[in-house]
Amino acid sequence: MSRQTATRTMLVWCPDWPIIAAEIVEGVPARAPVAVLHANRVVASSIAARAEGVRRGLRKRDAQARCPELIVLDQDLGRDARAFEPVVAAVEEIAAGVAILRAGVCAFAARGPARYFGGEEAAAERIVEQIAVECSVEAQIGVAEGTFGALLAARAGRHVPPGRTGEFLAGLPIGHLDRPALTGLLERLGVRTLGGFADLDPSDVMARFGLDGALAQRLAAGRDDRPLAVRRPPPDLAVAERFEDPIERVDVAAFAARSLAEQLAERLAGHGIACTRLAITAITTDGRELHRTWRHEGVLTAVGIADRTRWQLDGWLARRGPTSPSATGGIVALRLSPEGILAQAALQPGLWGEAGDERDRAHRAMHRVQGLLGPTGVLRGVLGGGNDPGARVTLVPWGEEYLPALPDGPWPDRLPSPSPARIMPEPQPVAVLDTDGEPVTVSPRLALSAMPAAVVLAGSAHTIAEWAGPWPTDEHWWDRGRARALLRAQALLDDGRLLLLVVHRGAWLLVADYD
Template identity: 40%
Template sequence: MSVLDTAAGLSDSGLSDSGLSDSGAARATTGADKSVLQAATAPRVMVVWCPDWPVVAAVAAEELSIDDPVAVVAANEVLACSARARLDGVRRGMRRRDAVARCPELVCVEANEARDLRAFELVLSGLEQLVATVTPIRAGICAVPVPSRFYGGEPQAAAVIAEMLVEYGVWDCRVGIADGLFAAEQAARRPDAQSWFLVSPNGSARFLADLEIGALEDAELVSLLRRLGIRRLGEFAALSSRDVSTRFGRPGTWLHRLCRGEDFRVAAGRRPPIELTQRVAFEPPLETVEPIVFSTRQTADRFVAELARHGLVATSVTIEVHGDRGWRGVRTWGHPRWFGSADLVDRVYWQLQADPAPEPVGEVRLVPEAVESLGDHGDGLWGSATDDQVERGVARLQGMLGPEAVIAPTVQGGRGAVQRQTAVPWGERADGLRPRSLPWPGSIPPPAPTRVFPRPRPAVVLGHDDRPVAVSDRGLVVGEPTRFRPDPTGTLLGVQAWAGPWPIDELWWDPDGARQVARFQLVGVDGSAWLLLVEQGQWWTEARYD
């Protein structure tokens, strides 16, 4: 164990050296006592570093092999690369084409910070099984307080954590332990994969002194210090703190203190996210809908109660139904107000009715998708009994007809009568509505038609010589409408008055969505008024003013 040996050696020299540096740095004896006291109580910090984390996350997400040459690219520059790519000469900061020139079989993956963080979340939750508080620093690096007493020493604790990470599939992880976060982070860059490096208590300053000045992550200051002839952290630390603070200001002083090993930042710890998902497992698995729904009732109560305990309500919930042989039915439900337990039970019932499980159901999970503060949604002092009654009445209808059969009428912006309205299933939230305030050029002026046919009906419009009226590509009417048949089953009507065309050349840039239509208003001799539409020579009845 060469690493342990070096660590032990360092600890010896660190102990003997720290006394020296203390007496050298501090003039007054009281000051020296204070710094020794502080150093003695400085918290030990363990930093876990997984090198090339973007590559590890990309490999996991894209199902590649870690042995392939892989590079994660951001803005055409290599952000991180795998060991194999590094062997072929790919370096960080290299341009993409240069990297591919050096290693033709290089797999380039676009950088995605969210993916990195998501993958690291697994490591964090794994670490949380072993230690109480985990402080994520970046994706790929995190700090934990050293659980040395529990595991019988710092090397043992590091070994346990490295073993756990390997178990999670993170092969390349390195652990550094030192006083203070900065020294521990630097220490973590020393050891080989799955190994650790210990800086002895009070040995941080000595350990840091030999490091390159580039370890400070302040490019401007580093370049200035290099030009001043300062190449190691130790040389920077040896400057008087007064000179540093007058020349480099507050950030410089802070880095100076870090280099002197006076870093008392504690691994503060993140709060593990609240677990709000509730699940109910059926043993043995259930086949029929009613017992499943009945058994979900208590879980739904618990779900709502647990949310309420945190002052929250769910406005959108995903219900996952797991079969015992791997089938999964997933659906996300919205609620115009918020889910009570009876609403949830209803949704489970509807979901199983609409999408029956092909195999016995082993588990139902309720996952909150959107939670909001209870304060925004609570009932007023005098209650809202009427609306509650409506919700319950409509829920009964939905149980009878299916959730999509009852709709909340909604209007939105658009050019055609059909586009100006939309049917939102009752209880769902209307998303992606077009704004009504925009001008919508080409739309028909009000009044709006009272009958809007969900599916346009084929129509016929004839001119003087009984030839169909057409609209040219340039939007000109060919022929004047004299007779028309708005209803496929009806008879031809004489035209009393007409206006048009309102031509619309929609989405011409999109070959799938492009439509070139023209709309007409026609009034028959019987006084009935219609909205017709012509598209590629075919007339359709879109709506009726009735």
């Protein structure tokens, strides 16, 4: 195995970054007990939360049991990345070739800053000071051979002298490799430190653990010679305009919106990228800043940008009150900034295909209708989570980010696939009869009074070929005003129709079918 020396690397680590990002973007107090969750488990916690015993990997309910006043946030990688961008920009003022490893962590070669500032420690102190002054964010810097050693050095607040990275890593637990399957097996074999893993024969490691194990051994030995994926600083894509005469009327605002939208669309096209999230900022005559972000599913064309800008200006100018723009003299400056961008080639195909005349014609038609009727003139259904099939569909404006009202996830009382094809606008009363023509009832213990034999729909009886259920479900049990208990059942009729029935307060209702 090659003994190539890894590059001396400086790594910036911002502790508890998901918590800090939530404070920067959403104003959540980072000093309070806060936890960020993904898939119902804690992935990050604040210092105050950790003092109460909240740790990574805990379930939400367990974390709240340890800390009842815990503020719970959903993981938002976009939020973390947006908040980290100013930190990276501050580092780039001092160091070149910065690579973002993840939100809250970036790295770069130590040679340049060390030569300029008279040593690695002096350069590290200067960068920490730069981040604190520019971003008011606490950061730690580690210096070692390779990004792996530099990351662990940053967490320990260490500057590892040249050539001593292997010695620094040797005594650290094997779990730092962040490969649970590999490290779990190594611990069962008695290898509990990085140094112990590094001392194994490389050919034996390759034979037993494969290529990934061999690469992990190189990390454990301090021979991380992977090149940094240096990021390209994003171009300044924002467009702005100041107005000699403040904007007070919607028609004037529409003209200004169209002009700026065309400029932004040309700038995006010139870089071969598309806008998925548009930030609109307006300055009023009294110096107040109004800000609103519009999300989009895919490509925001010049028309789409202009429409959303016009809708937003219309909303601001139509606002009533002593602090509204129309009451304070109007809007004197407007800025459009694409906060979310991606390469045109990375866009997912839409309903009418990835490209072509049909797709373009459909998009123009949708934007045209929206331009006439407003942002809610064209709606699209998005399938989300929940137990009630009728509540799983959320209608969102065309072009906006298609996020359901309820996230998809483990819903224990959800009906098995497939979902019903048609939901009744209003539940239809029906009668379920047994073989003697008597109504079928359900006891408190979910026992049927008799086996269902027929369903009466609109006065006509239909024979039941197969029956499944009933299954109990408690909806919105946490909200007394919306809580209701239901029993669900499925009935396959002899004509091939499959019905979804519920029992609510003793009455049978048809709520959906699988036509």
